[in-house]
Amino acid sequence: MNVVKRITLQGLKKNRTRTLVTIIGVILSLSMITAVTTFISSLQSYMINLIIEQDGDWHVGIYSAPQSDLSKVKESSDVDSYSVMCNIGYAYLDGGLNEYKPYLFLVSFTEDTFKSFPLKVIEGRLPENESEIVIPSHIYTNGGVKFAVGDRITLDIGHRMTHDGYRLTQSNPYIKLEDLEEQEYLDVFTAKTYTVVGICERPGFERYVSPGYTVITYNDNPSLTDNEFDLFFKVKKPSKVYEVVGDLKLEGDFGYHGELLRFMGVSSIGNLNAVLYSIGSILLVLIMTCSISLIYNSFSISVSERTRQYGLLSGAGATKKQLKASVFYEALYISVIGIPLGILAGILGIGVTLNLLEDTFKSIASANSTVRFTLSVSVASIAVAAVAGIITILLSAYIPARRCARLSAMDAIRQVADIKMKPRNVKTWRITRKVFGIEGDLALKNIKRNKKRYSSTVISLFVSIVLFISASSLSSYMIDSVTTVYQNLNYDLSYRTGLNDKFDEKTQAVYERITRLGSIKKSSVINNMYARLTLPKSKVDDDYYNLIKSHGFLSDGDNLDIFISLYYLDDVTFKEFLKEIGENQALYFDEENPRCLVVDRQQYFDYTQERMIDQNILKQEVVKEIDVTIDNEQGYEPVKLAIGKYVSDTPIGIRHYSDYNSITVMIPQSIKDSVFAEYKDMWDTNLTMYFTSDNPFKAAEEIAEILLEEGLSTSKLSNHAEILANTRNIVTIINVFAYGFIILISLITVANVFNTISTNMELRTREFAMLRSVGMTSKGFRKMVSFESVFYGLKALIYGLPVAVGITYLIYKSMLQGVDVRFYIPATSMCITVIMVFVVVFATMTYSMNKLKKKNILEGLRIEK
């Protein structure tokens, strides 16, 4: 081992604590980098598995393939595996509710096909011979027809034909025509009896527009005729897939599995990988920049501490190259330990995170998938992390190495670089000493003296302050943007009927069946239309009038036009609500003098005034009656409604505030039927039912069952609780990653600040001892050190806080393009930051001070320059 290496190694050993803390810094930064790369590789492999689950595991598909293509694929040495899917034909689905999916579509799989298109069996098993079938579950959930395992069904199987003789396939949607002559028909060629042996999940390869529910049977050795089967194959080298297909000279109509190839990084069109990679690179650059700004500090400390040693070395004839080398040896030793540990820690960290968040992720990615989102470590992800880590450390070492080599031997011995001090460099104000005493003055002078070294600490603190606040602002804005949309709903489930206001007996019956469910607590049936209302100035609240005037929408004295959201509710709900708010029920059901309830409350953020508006429109003590003007072609007279009460609580399904420049008016259904009889056709097409429930998930299932039994589609049933749960999941994920990032960056900073401050304190041992020997008391000593901490922290905060607020503002600006969010000063995170900064600085200073105090004065004095 040469002497430079030996000195380097000794230095590292001598300063054990600092070396350790530096290594911890490297480990933290590497674990962050690795977390990013392995998260990307995990996401990729999850997406690939998800796509395989949905669309099958194949690269190229030939539809209605000719036999000749099959033999070409079979013989090609570039093909890894292939499978065929035989199209048997269509049969009518008896009793199907979905008018666009009237068929069953029969296909037969071979052993290999089951591998290419993995089916998820929910119940029973896969078919094992030509007369067994597996039925997809959506025949029931979508088509409303129930099959049970063990059922035997006889199917009349045929081809779908157009009237002019074309055969139709699964890619031709079913089109219902008025003219039955033009309508497609089924040309039955055989009848066959099958046994249902299993129920499976909807196969991903069945497209939504396909008119037949896919039913799968088994035949490992099908007799293949031209164009009666689809052929799928995988190539050995996915990256060569286009060349292989070119060489094969296929005759059939073929297509690539584009999505899969894209995620494998083969196809470049609309490459989602590119998005992932570019986000990943931005994150990596960000993390690396922080890490370098932090780790470089550690190197520069040990360099300046050993400058004298290097000086002696260069005095003894060591070349600059050798000196530089010694810095890089140090980098090497630190890397050898730090990088592998960091990568391991990163993998472990992201592995645990993914494990804990697996369900959360799945629920937002694809609720009914069984593909697990688990850790997937690729060679590339580790290689990228390692290279990024090495670059980080090399760059961190390069800066001090250059400085070290620039010094002349004599300068190095005298350590002039560190103590280049001129009187004006340590000038302080007279007032400092007056206010803070000699201790405060000394503290300030010390900071000024060590400007260079301290500034790197201040920069580290600054970087973390900015990152901490911006990251928490970003996450809170993201959370705001996903949550605001769904806040303030007073129901758990809703069902839009799409019935054109035909609240007929059947709908009524369905509604009543649902309300009788044990899982439903409250319910309502609601529909609405829009109307207008013109108000003279005297009837408008003064503040609101002025607000609208200030926007330039009207001049003083003008009438104000506002909108009315006119709602009717079913009588039962309406009566119940009246009871709740203590109103006389009879008054509201009087056809001669119709009465309504009004919500008159504006709640929104006004961007020109930059404030929250919470305001009523009407002068409520004056307005006792409204003329509801409905735009119509017939020119009916406006309807007069007496205002029974202004309410702030609302029945379920109606918000407690109104749309912009409008009021909400509520009437019972029977009044709508009589008083608004003329406007029958103007109500919204979607009559909506609202429900509350203590167990919305169970309720949703039960409602779906009722709807299916009644022959209604479930697609307009929405579970608000589920939406909320999804939102919460997104929030959790954002939080976990944002705070993970913040915490790791903070830890790196702590490590770095610890190193700088404690080294600084150690370097000043002698000075401290001297101060004590001339009679500085422990109290005075503590005072000085505390002042130094405060000055440090203040400096970092003075620069950091405004910059962080600025970045928060930029984040707000960019979020504003997508969603309505409000700008706010991130006060909470700023407070946390201020506290954290002082805690870290104080703790480190106290730690090193106590360490110094253990040495008695003499030991301090004995350390020779």
Next chain:
Amino acid sequence: MVILKVENVTKIYGKGNTAVKALDKVSLSVEKGEFIAVVGPSGSGKSTLLHIIGGVDNPTSGKEYINNTDVFSLNENNLAIFRRRNIGLVYQFYNLIPVLNVEENILLPLLLDGRKEDKNHLNNLLSTLNLSDRTRHLPNQLSGGQQQRVSIGRALINNPALVLADEPTGNLDSKNSAEIIELLQYYNKTYNQTLIIITHDERIALQADRIISIEDGRIVSDERIVRGVEK
């Protein structure tokens, strides 16, 4: 008048096998205004004795009185205050505060005490130390001799009863050494300050009123110099 009394002071460094007895039952009594030179081979315990006298190190056993104060009965805080009011220390390595200029370094004990300086006293001191034109300089802008003069200034600013100097000229050439000793002697004579110097330099030792020799942690001789004719 006895200003300093050391009684049976023993100092042991370390424990067990590695224990070193740096001082072995040393007793000593010093009159106000005395100029004492302490001599002895390296490692004999001179510095240890001086530090214990100066109150910056604790004896393992024994007592010390300065101006009738039992020094080691004081708590840490009071000891620090006692030190800055009664004792001036000068080291071989000047131990100046690098961020403070010449004037501030000299005034440090006063500043720590929160006391105002006496301008006259300061100016006299500065001119005696030949530092009047250097008051705003930082230590690293001064020569070794100048730095040592600053540290003497700091030791003397409080008019301490006791000035202790540990090889104050060890790092200086003979011209500078002579100047430093002259200065210390000047204050010793003018203000009747008590001065104890550790030195290896025989010429310096011979200028003292009394020479104490230490060997292996014991006082082996303690003799007064009689400057016959003049006195």
